[in-house]
Amino acid sequence: MSIGFLILFLAIIPALWKRSGLFSILWLLGSGIIAFEYLEVIYSRTVQDFLISFPYPIGTANIGISKLSAFFGTVFAIGLPLGMLYGHFYLKQHPSEGIRSHLFWLGILGLSMHGILWMKHSLLFLMVWELMSISSFFCVIHDRQQSLKAGLNYIITMQIGAAFLMVGFGLMFILTGSFDFNGLENMPRLPMYLLLIGFAFKAGFVPLASWLPQAHPVAPAHVSGMMSGLMIKAGLYGIILILLTNAFSLWEILVFCLLSIISAFWGVIHAMVSTNIKKVLAYSSIENIGIIGIGLCVGLLGKDAGIPAMATLGFAGAFLHIFFHSMFKALLFYLSGNVLVASHTLEIDKLGGLAKSMPFTAVYFLVGTIAISALPLGNGFISEFTILYGIFHAMGANDLPAMVFGAVLLSVLAFVGALALIAFSKLFAIIFLGEARQEEARNAQECPRGMRIPQLVLGLGILATGGIANLGLRFVKPILRWMALDMTMIRDFQTTLNQVSIVLAIVVLLSALLYLIRRMCVRESISATWGCGYQKPNPRMQYGSYAFVHPLSYFLKPFILFSKKQKQGDMAKGINPINSMEAVDPIFKYIVEPVSKAMSWFFELFSHIHNGKTNSYIAWCLGFLILIIIWVLGVR
Numbered sequence: 242m243s244i245g246f247l248i249l250f251l252a253i254i255p256a257l258w259k260r261s262g263l264f265s266i267l268w269l270l271g272s273g274i275i276a277f278e279y280l281e282v283i284y285s286r287t288v289q290d291f292l293i294s295f296p297y298p299i300g301t302a303n304i305g306i307s308k309l310s311a312f313f314g315t316v317f318a319i320g321l322p323l324g325m326l327y328g329h330f331y332l333k334q335h336p337s338e339g340i341r342s343h344l345f346w347l348g349i350l351g352l353s354m355h356g357i358l359w360m361k362h363s364l365l366f367l368m369v370w371e372l373m374s375i376s377s378f379f380c381v382i383h384d385r386q387q388s389l390k391a392g393l394n395y396i397i398t399m400q401i402g403a404a405f406l407m408v409g410f411g412l413m414f415i416l417t418g419s420f421d422f423n424g425l426e427n428m429p430r431l432p433m434y435l436l437l438i439g440f441a442f443k444a445g446f447v448p449l450a451s452w453l454p455q456a457h458p459v460a461p462a463h464v465s466g467m468m469s470g471l472m473i474k475a476g477l478y479g480i481i482l483i484l485l486t487n488a489f490s491l492w493e494i495l496v497f498c499l500l501s502i503i504s505a506f507w508g509v510i511h512a513m514v515s516t517n518i519k520k521v522l523a524y525s526s527i528e529n530i531g532i533i534g535i536g537l538c539v540g541l542l543g544k545d546a547g548i549p550a551m552a553t554l555g556f557a558g559a560f561l562h563i564f565f566h567s568m569f570k571a572l573l574f575y576l577s578g579n580v581l582v583a584s585h586t587l588e589i590d591k592l593g594g595l596a597k598s599m600p601f602t603a604v605y606f607l608v609g610t611i612a613i614s615a616l617p618l619g620n621g622f623i624s625e626f627t628i629l630y631g632i633f634h635a636m637g638a639n640d641l642p643a644m645v646f647g648a649v650l651l652s653v654l655a656f657v658g659a660l661a662l663i664a665f666s667k668l669f670a671i672i673f674l675g676e677a678r679q680e681e682a683r684n685a686q687e688c689p690r691g692m693r694i695p696q697l698v699l700g701l702g703i704l705a706t707g708g709i710a711n712l713g714l715r716f717v718k719p720i721l722r723w724m725a726l727d728m729t730m731i732r733d734f735q736t737t738l739n740q741v742s743i744v745l746a747i748v749v750l751l752s753a754l755l756y757l758i759r760r761m762c763v764r765e766s767i768s769a770t771w772g773c774g775y776q777k778p779n780p781r782m783q784y785g786s787y788a789f790v791h792p793l794s795y796f797l798k799p800f801i802l803f804s805k806k807q808k809q810g811d812m813a814k815g816i817n818p819i820n821s822m823e824a825v826d827p828i829f830k831y832i833v834e835p836v837s838k839a840m841s842w843f844f845e846l847f848s849h850i851h852n853g854k855t856n857s858y859i860a861w862c863l864g865f866l867i868l869i870i871i872w873v874l875g876v877r
Contacts, residue, residue, distance in 0.1 A: 279311045302364075317474075394455050453527060465523075504534060512524035521664065522573055540552045557631075558624050572703065580592070584681045593672070595682060612707065667790055671783075
């Protein structure tokens with residue numbers, strides 16, 4: 242691994258010279274070497290482990306890579322260089338004075354994401370974890386203006402999560418006397434719960450995910466893609482590490498299952514009613530984290546109930562969705578950058594008709610929409626189908642809890658999938674179909690070819706892993722074997738996936754054949770669309786985001802908090818409403834903001850200390866020294 246990481250470290254030099262092109266090339270080269278060596282660990286029995294001596298208090302530290310961390314490392318090694326490459330072309334369209342620092346912190350972010358996979362010493366792990374949070378914070382606040390408030394909310398949230406990790410690892414050191422990760426096996430419940438909560442902050446489980454819809458809309462598109470598609474997987478890595486090294490009771494599994502269901506439902510309903518492209522994608526990340534959590538719960542329930550097929554397929558679906566989500570979510574975030582560059586807005590009700598002027602972006606967005614909506618030909622369909630197939634095995638079991646929760650999870654995945662389809666059908670239709678609603682959308686032009694290269698790679702990867710269903714399963718199969726799961730079930734499931742691929746191929750070929758026959762045999766004529774009696778149709782007559790989802794969102798109103806303006810009825814109503822519904826995150830409004838205001842009020846009490854007078858500062862220092870002396874001497 243040393244050569245690949247050395248190249249990534251060297252990439253910081255051109256970053257400091259603002260040479261983003263060379264920076265991207267070095268990341269592509271270094272990541273290719275690292276990915277090859279990660280795959281070598283996954284597909285062989287060798288595991289790289291090193292013992293390194295550090296000064297006190299670290300001591301001897303275990304630094305190495307397991308098959309689990311190699312799986313996540315491969316995902317990072319594929320996704321990060323594509324994000325860096327897109328960032329190179331994206332930043333050309335958004336020149337600013339902070340390019341040097343942005344590239345530097347972007348490189349540090351990528352290195353720290355790889356670094357946490359290697360650290361098997363809790364102190365070193367926390368150091369690299371903190372470096373990942375700080376570097377991502379500086380990447381988010383690239384413009385240093387509009388993004389600052391959201392960036393501060395993000396870094397504070399991450400510090401709270403890191404505090405849980407520090408307390409959890411600290412308790413483990415007190416109980417075991419070691420910082421080594423071997424102490425994570427069969428952990429006492431209190432430190433284990435603290436660590437799971439700390440990792441859940443980064444992963445984005447509800448109610449710890451309020452930072453996602455705040456940070457992503459203001460971050461650069463490539464940063465949003467890497468954070469949502471890749472960085473939140475660092476939290477999942479920590480959670481899975483604990484899940485695989487500890488035994489859980491049925492009630493603990495059901496609590497985790499409930500949190501995953503809430504995350505999936507919460508994320509998708511807010512994605513459905515949001516009107517900012519990147520906010521929709523951010524809420525969708527919460528939904529997909531919930532789906533991954535459901536897959537992990539299916540695996541845990543299968544192990545608890547003694548249903549090997551259910552356990553194997555549950556974990557297989559979770560790992561597949563981790564891999565596939567890193568592809569389609571990054572693609573959609575990068576495409577949101579295309580839309581922003583071309584139209585200077587992310588508000589979907591100001592767009593429309595972009596498929597005419599941005600055909601490549603529209604096609605790639607359609608591919609991402611198919612994948613994220615779990616439709617056939619998209620890889621999201623394969624991962625969710627795997628989880629559902631695992632749930633079906635609970636239906637025929639003799640274990641009542643597994644049957645009941647299997648039925649519940651089956652219903653939840655079906656309902657969440659339907660809502661996701663509505664949310665992203667709305668997103669694609671309003672942005673790319675119809676007519677432009679404002680002048681910016683009317684004047685939009687396709688983005689430079691360089692910006693579309695990473696999107697082409699990701700789009701082809703989505704179609705390949707969605708059409709050749711066994712392709713992704715071959716990637717996760719070594720992890721399942723390493724976990725000592727039922728590989729007989731995987732061989733049977735591969736046959737099923739081959740049949741799915743054949744059916745999809747037949748459908749595609751028949752569709753193409755029918756299209757060719759229609760083109761040759763049917764003469765097309767173009768005329769004005771029937772306008773329902775309107776003599777002068779205009780873009781205002783098109784469905785807006787509010788009208789698109791109103792029939793369903795009406796029944797979901799108990800779960801969605803709307804802005805005060807809409808409650809007062811100020812939003813345009815009638816046949817042709819042009820304003821969009823504006824949803825507010827209740828967790829952010831009623832928990833995060835009040836806590837933030839209380840902290841601001843508390844620190845304001847001490848604001849008079851900073852009065853600019855040297856005498857006052859000396860007096861405060863003297864008083865502090867006196868208190869320290871009294872404490873040291875132990876005066877009673």
